[in-house]
Amino acid sequence: MPRLSISAADEQLAFEATVKEIEEWWQTPRQSHIKRPYSAQRVASLRPSLPTKYASSEQALKLWKQLNEHLKNGTHEMTFGTTEPTIVSQMAKHLQTVYVSGALCGFSEVAEPGMDHADYPWDTVPKVVDKIFRSQQWHDQKQHHFRMLHPVEQRDGLENWDYMAPIIADGDMGFGGSTSTIKMTKLFVDSGVAMFHLDDLASGKKRFTIGQGRTVVPFSEYIDRLTAARLQIDIMGAETMLLCRCDVDHSEFITDIIDPRDHEYVQGATVPIASLVDTLREAAEAGDGLPLLQVRAQWMKDSGLSTFDEAVKAVATEQEYTSYVEKLGKGTVPLKTRRAIAAELVSKPIFFDWDLARSRDGQYFYKSNVKAIVERAIAAAPLGDVTWARMDLPKWDDLVSFHTQVREVYPDRLFAFGYTGDYDFPKAGFSTEAIKTFGEDLAKLGVVWQVQPIWCLQGLNLLTEQFSKLWRERGLEGYLETVQKPALATVPLTDGFEKASYCGSYLADAFFDTLAARDFGEGSSGKTISAKRQR
Numbered sequence: 462m463p464r465l466s467i468s469a470a471d472e473q474l475a476f477e478a479t480v481k482e483i484e485e486w487w488q489t490p491r492q493s494h495i496k497r498p499y500s501a502q503r504v505a506s507l508r509p510s511l512p513t514k515y516a517s518s519e520q521a522l523k524l525w526k527q528l529n530e531h532l533k534n535g536t537h538e539m540t541f542g543t544t545e546p547t548i549v550s551q552m553a554k555h556l557q558t559v560y561v562s563g564a565l566c567g568f569s570e571v572a573e574p575g576m577d578h579a580d581y582p583w584d585t586v587p588k589v590v591d592k593i594f595r596s597q598q599w600h601d602q603k604q605h606h607f608r609m610l611h612p613v614e615q616r617d618g619l620e621n622w623d624y625m626a627p628i629i630a631d632g633d634m635g636f637g638g639s640t641s642t643i644k645m646t647k648l649f650v651d652s653g654v655a656m657f658h659l660d661d662l663a664s665g666k667k668r669f670t671i672g673q674g675r676t677v678v679p680f681s682e683y684i685d686r687l688t689a690a691r692l693q694i695d696i697m698g699a700e701t702m703l704l705c706r707c708d709v710d711h712s713e714f715i716t717d718i719i720d721p722r723d724h725e726y727v728q729g730a731t732v733p734i735a736s737l738v739d740t741l742r743e744a745a746e747a748g749d750g751l752p753l754l755q756v757r758a759q760w761m762k763d764s765g766l767s768t769f770d771e772a773v774k775a776v777a778t779e780q781e782y783t784s785y786v787e788k789l790g791k792g793t794v795p796l797k798t799r800r801a802i803a804a805e806l807v808s809k810p811i812f813f814d815w816d817l818a819r820s821r822d823g824q825y826f827y828k829s830n831v832k833a834i835v836e837r838a839i840a841a842a843p844l845g846d847v848t849w850a851r852m853d854l855p856k857w858d859d860l861v862s863f864h865t866q867v868r869e870v871y872p873d874r875l876f877a878f879g880y881t882g883d884y885d886f887p888k889a890g891f892s893t894e895a896i897k898t899f900g901e902d903l904a905k906l907g908v909v910w911q912v913q914p915i916w917c918l919q920g921l922n923l924l925t926e927q928f929s930k931l932w933r934e935r936g937l938e939g940y941l942e943t944v945q946k947p948a949l950a951t952v953p954l955t956d957g958f959e960k961a962s963y964c965g966s967y968l969a970d971a972f973f974d975t976l977a978a979r980d981f982g983e984g985s986s987g988k989t990i991s992a993k994r995q996r
């Protein structure tokens with residue numbers, strides 16, 4: 462007799478019940494702002510038969526509550542990036558959340574280190590999140606056990622940190638195709654993450670030193686990435702939050718012009734000229750030693766590189782251009798329609814060819830601006846819970862303009878912001894006072910979660926190099942003066958192996974005591990100990 466898991470009739474009943482449960486779930490306060498382009502039936506059909514509860518959901522609900530509390534109060538969370546559980550155990554004392562940076566993972570958590578190309582395996586960051594989450598659980602267990610060793614009247618005097626800080630992680634570009642994004646999402650939810658972000662950068666196109674920094678993918682591909690992640694989270698029935706990051710600001714290229722929503726920002730040659738690639742190839746073959754970056758810069762000038770609208774403005778009369786802009790209207794206008802409107806309203810011919818400007822990798826020049834970021838953020842918002850316009854060279858007016866425009870459409874939107882390690886705020890015009898209140902000023906724009914992603918590189922390297930020098934030059938005397946003495950003087954005591962309540966000694970012994978309970982009854986771990994023993 463073949464083993465049938467369930468009859469077709471019962472299977473259908475179960476399916477219909479699942480559809481109803483999903484539809485009701487999607488109406489809960491946590492879920493109701495999310496708009497899916499797929500049905501509950503589709504999600505139900507993609508679910509495995511064994512329902513599973515995820516710690517990720519608990520952590521996501523905790524984060525959702527935290528961030529909405531900040532939004533209500535006009536306050537914000539400050540955190541930083543790390544890959545290291547011990548660092549996380551100390552963050553718990555002052556910060557509400559933890560960030561797992563992809564750049565840091567690619568630097569130190571992989572077989573072959575590298576720059577922040579997201580060229581490491583797609584399960585790298587989820588595995589680091591898993592490592593950190595398990596460490597958080599252990600610290601939480603250890604602290605709970607230690608507190609229970611004491612009579613309740615003594616516990617107010619004991620440490621009681623919330624080690625279960627929600628983890629936000631870097632999902633980069635989703636690691637290629639939709640199935641990679643879906644698999645990574647599954648691992649993120651399994652790992653206990655509270656939220657992860659996906660951006661609209663093109664994989665493998667980042668450049669760091671030659672001024673050709675970032676390439677974005679078409680609007681449609683970005684939305685597909687976010688949809689794939691949301692679908693997988695729905696299949697798992699998890700509350701996991703999704704952070705929609707947009708890297709359009711200061712991006713110089715786009716991989717394709719397939720989506721007309723990007724056409725406004727794609728640049729092309731406005732005079733007949735040899736293509737950029739042919740020009741660079743000829744310069745290289747000529748071998749006259751001119752750096753190709755200079756050849757490229759000269760080509761950009763000679764070609765009159767600009768967007769189509771800029772090309773129209775350059776040849777149209779003021780009246781013609783006003784009529785052109787009016788006829789464009791507010792919605793998406795593909796290039797072919799722009800050309801037709803210009804041909805109708807502008808007397809002079811307009812030369813515009815975006816293919817001549819393509820790079821050897823096939824990218825198109827892209828001229829980002831706040832409007833482009835706003836359009837992507839608004840389109841992405843219904844799929845995610847938080848929005849982050851990555852602006853690593855922030856101009857205050859751009860920040861105000863972006864957040865204000867998105868909040869006109871989504872007044873209760875939660876926003877994120879990332880600090881970089883080398884931005885010269887004073888040079889960019891930020892006063893000392895503006896720098897002091899920058900975080901609070903961003904919070905007033907709804908930026909409730911703010912992260913310094915790579916402190917653990919710049920900050921820890923600074924501290925580590927300083928200690929290395931001191932240890933080499935002053936040895937034990939320097940160590941006692943600068944580490945042991947201040948650490949032993951702190952209240953509560955600085956965490957370390959010198960502190961049994963932190964390093965897990967009591968917890969370890971408790972397992973053995975418990976095993977011996979059969980013979981000796983509950984041992985020292987079963988009885989209370991006086992607070993004076995705690996170290």
Ligand SMILES: C[C@](O)(C(=O)O)[C@H](CC(=O)O)C(=O)O
Nearest residue numbers: 562563564565631879881914
């Ligand atoms: C946040 C980030 O994605 C990261 O990997 O930490 C990086 C950090 C950085 O390059 O400063 C990013 O913002 O792209």
